[in-house]
Amino acid sequence: MPQALLEPLLLSMTVMTPCRKRCLCRSAQLLVGLLCILATLLVLSFLAAIRHEELLSRSVPFLMGSGVGKRHIDTLLLPPPNAFPLSPLPCALTDPWLLVLVASATGHAARRAAVRHSWGSVRVTGGRSMRTVFTLGLPGDVAQQAALEHEAAEHGDVLQARFTDTYANLTLKTLAMLGWATTHCPTARFLLKADDDVILNLPALVRYLERLAGPPTAYLGQVYSHVAPIRDPHSRYYVPTSLYPEPTFPPYCSGPAYVLSAPAAAAVLGAARQLPLLPIEDVFVALCARYAGIAPHHLKYMAGATHYPPDACCYWEVLFSVHEVPPDEMLSMWEAAEHPCTAWQRFLGLIRCQVLAWLAMEDTP
Numbered sequence: 514m515p516q517a518l519l520e521p522l523l524l525s526m527t528v529m530t531p532c533r534k535r536c537l538c539r540s541a542q543l544l545v546g547l548l549c550i551l552a553t554l555l556v557l558s559f560l561a562a563i564r565h566e567e568l569l570s571r572s573v574p575f576l577m578g579s580g581v582g583k584r585h586i587d588t589l590l591l592p593p594p595n596a597f598p599l600s601p602l603p604c605a606l607t608d609p610w611l612l613v614l615v616a617s618a619t620g621h622a623a624r625r626a627a628v629r630h631s632w633g634s635v636r637v638t639g640g641r642s643m644r645t646v647f648t649l650g651l652p653g654d655v656a657q658q659a660a661l662e663h664e665a666a667e668h669g670d671v672l673q674a675r676f677t678d679t680y681a682n683l684t685l686k687t688l689a690m691l692g693w694a695t696t697h698c699p700t701a702r703f704l705l706k707a708d709d710d711v712i713l714n715l716p717a718l719v720r721y722l723e724r725l726a727g728p729p730t731a732y733l734g735q736v737y738s739h740v741a742p743i744r745d746p747h748s749r750y751y752v753p754t755s756l757y758p759e760p761t762f763p764p765y766c767s768g769p770a771y772v773l774s775a776p777a778a779a780a781v782l783g784a785a786r787q788l789p790l791l792p793i794e795d796v797f798v799a800l801c802a803r804y805a806g807i808a809p810h811h812l813k814y815m816a817g818a819t820h821y822p823p824d825a826c827c828y829w830e831v832l833f834s835v836h837e838v839p840p841d842e843m844l845s846m847w848e849a850a851e852h853p854c855t856a857w858q859r860f861l862g863l864i865r866c867q868v869l870a871w872l873a874m875e876d877t878p
């Protein structure tokens with residue numbers, strides 16, 4: 514490209530020179546030629562920089578639900594080397610078996626610390642290896658980015674994608690983490706997407722997944738059916754009719770914690786290319802799964818949106834996931850796991866936990 518541009522430039526210079534006979538002209542010519550090359554290179558590098566910036570700053574609201582989004586989505590699905598400002602080391606050949614992808618946010622350092630010190634500290638259970646990766650977007654200021662870089666260097670578990678970290682960009686976060694997982698951790702058998710306020714019972718979940726029969730394309734979680742889109746523009750969950758005209762969403766696995774087997778994740782990513790991007794993360798995954806012919810499988814041990822009171826027996830004996838757990842509660846629950854539950858608590862299991870959750874709900878006004 515530079516060669517093609519330079520040749521006519523040099524040629525025109527040679528033609529236009531008025532004093533070809535004098536040898537003094539030769540050195541002048543040479544000097545001008547060199548200056549021209551320098552100027553051309555400067556212009557070219559400047560143009561290249563602009564295009565680079567333009568690509569990085571391509572904004573997303575325009576992309577939501579429109580065809581313009583394809584290129585952005587492709588970048589997330591087949592991430593180029595510069596797609597992630599911060600990225601953990603790629604996975605080893607056979608490790609991990611279960612990859613936990615935690616959707617975090619730039620300001621959630623305390624939540625990440627609580628996860629690292631509780632359920633996220635376990636690397637192996639029942640002979641199966643696990644790894645936790647926290648995903649976030651770009652922060653609003655330089656100081657926060659510096660703190661994130663420090664955190665990433667210290668723990669090696671931070672994946673940062675190139676979009677503004679906002680609630681409305683949550684779907685992009687899920688696509689980014691699935692994209693990273695399928696390209697940098699392709700041998701993980703299962704991917705578990707979880708929020709950073711979720712307490713997970715990984716040993717119980719791993720035991721369940723090991724026994725899982727059925728098709729290799731697994732999509733598991735607390736399944737919600739017949740949920741209608743919210744048409745109120747002021748809502749956080751607003752979905753305009755233009756984006757999604759149907760009266761109800763397809764059955765979907767509730768966002769705080771759901772599992773995709775590796776082939777299911779690949780199928781979801783492939784479908785994400787074909788569908789208009791919906792800002793509701795868990796519903797969008799379900800739409801992609803449906804497009805790929807994968808139905809969600811209901812797992813009653815995933816808490817979904819039900820809020821359970823801090824009860825170690827429910828958390829550690831019965832459930833796989835509970836969400837809306839603040840960092841301090843997560844740490845105290847983790848410590849409480851040391852104390853065994855009584856036989857009847859275990860026996861009544863899920864019913865007891867559901868009743869507790871119901872009672873807790875009655876308490877709060």
Ligand SMILES: *[C@@H]1O[C@H](CO)[C@@H](O)[C@H](O)[C@H]1NC(C)=O
Pocket residue numbers: 570571572573574675676677678679680681682
């Ligand atoms: C999502 O990220 C893009 C790219 O960084 C940004 O321009 C946009 O404002 C974000 N969208 C929302 C709704 O926050």
